[in-house]
Amino acid sequence: MAMEATEIERLIREGLPDAxxxxxxxxxxxxxxxxxxxxxxxxxxxxxxxxxxxxxAIGAPMGGILHALALQTNVPD
Structure with a gap:
């Protein structure tokens, strides 16, 4: 079962509200x-x-249902 982008975004924004x-x-x-x-x-x-x-921020799904996530992180300009 795949994880939808909107769900990944929601989890990240819950953990990092300003993201x-x-x-x-x-x-x-x-x-x-x-x-x-x-x-x-x-x-x-x-x-x-x-x-x-x-x-x-993603929590339990990371490494389970979500197993392939490439990340690029930055601070705002």
């Missing part, structure tokens, strides 16, 4: 996603810490 999230389907199968996440809460954090914050 801007852009989703892209990498394979056209609703199963391999790329997310660009921009959040002020990333400021001063390493890239690894930023990604961990996104994974924590």
């Amino acid at each position: 801007t999230v852009t989703m892209r389907d990498l394979a056209g199968d609703n199963n391999h996603w790329h997310a660009t996440v921009v959040s002020e809460s990333f400021r001063g954090k390493s890239r690894v810490q930023q990604h961990q914050m996104v994974y924590a």
Whole structure:
């Protein structure tokens, strides 16, 4: 069972309320996603810490129903 982009976005925004999230389907199968996440809460954090914050926001589905998520994280300009 695939996870819809809108559900991934919702989970990220719940965990990072100020985030801007852009989703892209990498394979056209609703199963391999790329997310660009921009959040002020990333400021001063390493890239690894930023990604961990996104994974924590997604929670249990990460590594289960959602197994393919490429991430790009940034702070706002």
